[in-house]
Amino acid sequence: MKTGWRRMSSVSSIIREIASTDHWLKGPLLANSKVYGQTILAAFFVNFLGLISSFFIMTVYDRVIPNNAMESLAALTIGVLFAHLFDFVLKSLRGYFIDVAGQRLDASVGAKVFDNLMAMRLGARKGGVGETAGLVKEFENLRDFFSSATLTAIVDVPFILVFIGAIAAIGGPIAFVPLIGVFAAMIVALVTQPLILKNTKEAMKEGHLKHAVLIETLSGLETVKSVAAGDLMRRRWKTGVLKHARIATVGRFINQLAVNFSGFAQQGAQVGVVVVGVLMVGSQALSMGGLIACVILTGRAMAPLAQVASLLGRVAGALSSYKALDDLMAARSEIDPARNYLRRSDLAGRIEFRDVSFAYPGSAAKALDGVSFTIEEGERVAVLGRNGSGKSTIIRLALGIYEPSEGQVMIDDTDLRQINPSDLRAHVGAVLQDVCLFSGSIRENIALGLAKISDADILEAARIAGVHDFVGATEAGYDQRLGERGEGLSGGQRQSIALARALASRPRVLLLDEPTSALDSQAEAEMIARLRRATDGRTLLLVTHRMSMLKLVDRIVVLDRGRIVLDGHPNDIIRSMTTGAPRTIEAGAAPTGENVRELPAPNPRRIRAAE
Known part of the structure; x- marks a missing residue:
């Protein structure tokens, strides 16, 4: 029971958090506040109109039939029909209003979620593509929470006491019967709520893992088929489906238990009202019309209890979805709203790495370790090295996709982190390895x-x-x-x-990572000739394993284990590499063997230009 109240207090804390800050959900909810207000107002009127039928039946039994008052019956009937027509219109408008609010919520919050995904730093992403896509899907659960069913259930709960008060006004002590049923159903609902919340979290986690298997399989379906990995992915999918189904089954059972008990309490209350009412009619403490009205009102008073049980289940789902989405929305963005970034309408193209070290998220090994080099405006440089030496990492850091763990990446003598990412990429052309x-x-x-x-x-x-x-x-x-x-x-x-x-x-700057790895020799030779002319005057940073691509560049940087081991003119670098020792050539020096000096290497072995 205490756990249930703690869960309810967590709902209140989330509401206070949304209301007191510039929250991603606050704006859309405030924008739709009028629509939600109209929906709640319509629900109030619908509940008040629900009293009319009961009093109509009581009046007919107690006044019209004994006195054969047909004119009064006609007037009452016309009034009730108008009331029910008004009830129909209100319910229709309520559904329309909430659909409009849902559409607006979809457009605004959905756009915010997508924009946040686009702006999120890759290092801040948790899990794979499938899991992230599953998190975005949780928005649908959150949107469904703000549906007419939820608002109706919230508005209907206070009217339980209104209907019980009406029963007390008609039948006096008979009102205790539905009141006991209401308290019993509420206790069961509160006791099951923490179990439902726990189950919802587990189901969400398994659902995301299952979704990740599906995305991975579909995105690599050609590979799955070609390497006969179908059985492996099928087993993963089947395991995920079974786990998710088992958890979901338990959750539905617990939720249905609360709903069924609410139905049991409603039926028991109506039977109790009939029994007590018959005794009161026998003692002339209640009229026959009053008994019938009390039975109808008991049904109306107890009806929201089934909605309350379902509402608590939706609250559990909405809480889990909100927390998952809130973590996603709180992930670090490429653009810090508190900063005033430099805007650049053009770039000259000078790139500098100053003692840059970097390790990918979740990895202890450094992809780059103390890397320093400068590419002047209009200079064309190739980066060579064995697989895993950090070549592609240099491209990613130069694009600002990742930030260095240590050191600085400079563009035109300005730290990359000071420049608006959209301005940077507008003036940089990139081809990534994948x-x-x-x-x-x-x-x-x-x-x-x-x-x-x-x-x-x-x-x-x-x-x-x-x-x-x-x-x-x-x-x-x-x-x-x-x-x-x-x-x-x-x-x-x-x-x-x-x-x-x-x-x-x-663009003034071109960053190319293995741009011809899938081309045949003839197509590559033709492209090299065209690129040679096209890159004239532009800064080019080229990552390649193909020696033929070195015709494009004026300088070569060789990496090994995340460190620069050779740097200089292509002819001298190739000559130095073929002679054995890791060396460096002074930048700007003439390409002769005399200006080659030893450089401390991670491992005293020959560095190859390509594997």
Whole structure:
């Protein structure tokens, strides 16, 4: 019982939290306050109109029938019909109002949740894609809580006492019978509520895990089929479904127990009212019409109890959904609203890493360890190294997707954390190692809906990236529709479109991570020739395992175990690597063997340019 009251107090604390702060749920609720107020007002009138039928029947039995007052019957009937018509209109309007409020809540809160997901730092994300998608789905449960059924149940609860008061006014002590039934049902509902809340949390957790298996399977369905992993994913799915079903079954049983007891209490109260009422009629303490009115009013008084039991179940679900969403909304964003970021209309393109160290969330190992280098405006630099040496991490840090654990990443002599992320990425073109295209046309995938990108920009970028070679001669052309993640295209075609997307906005800085790994030799050679001209005067940071791509760059940085072990002119770097010792070439020095000096390496072994 005490646990139940603690749960109810947690609801009050959440309400105070929402009301006293600039909360993500406060604005939408306040915007719909008039609609909710109208719904509550309509529910009040509907409950008051519920008294009319009882008094109508009592009056007919006690006044009309004994006196054969047909004119009075006609007048009463007309009045009751008007009342029921008004009741019908109010219920219809109540449903409409709450649907309007739900639509507005969907639009505003749903947009806030999505915007928060887009702005959330990747390091702040908890769980995988499937679990995060499951959290977003909890918004539907929260929205359903603010439905007409919830508001009706809340408004109906105080009217339990109003109906019992009406019973007391008609039959006096007979009102104790439904009152005892109400208290019994409320006690059962409060006792089961903490059990329902615990079960709801467990069901939510298992539901998210099950959803994660589904997302993982669908996103990698081609791989699942090709490597015969169907049995593995099927077992995971079946296990998740069974666990979720078992937990949900227990939860439904507990919730139904409270609902069924409410029904039992209602029927028992009505039987008790009939028995006590017959005794009172026999002693002439109650009229026959009064007994019938008391029975009807008892049904109306006890009816909200089943809604209360369901309401407590919805409260448990809404609490769990709210807490899950609140954690998601509280996740650290890329943009701190308390800060006034520098706005940049253009970038020169100078990139500097100052003693940067970084470890991915949940990992103790450093992906980068004390990395320092500078790329001047218009300089083209390649980053080489074995797998896992930190090459792609440099691209992610330069994009501001992650923040360094130590040190600084500078762009044009300004710490990246001072620049608005949208301004930064508007002037940086990037191709990541894992190419991701979106459903829609090829044109949409290249232009991304940006008004500043014209058709001429799309065509120029497509020619440089080689997209025009396989799109230009087709009937659909750039309007060709793509499936999710570019399904239906080869890996090379997807890479070409991703490169065109990076070039279309004519950025001053290009960050390319393995942009030709899926291309054949001929296509790569043609693209290199076009890129050589296109990147002239632009800052280029290229991550590659292909030696042929080094024709694009004027300088090479070699990483090993998150540290720079070689840095200099391509010819001297390659010569140094083939001779064995990890060395460095002074920046700006002539490419000769005399200016190669030893550099402390993580491991005294030969550093390879590619595996």
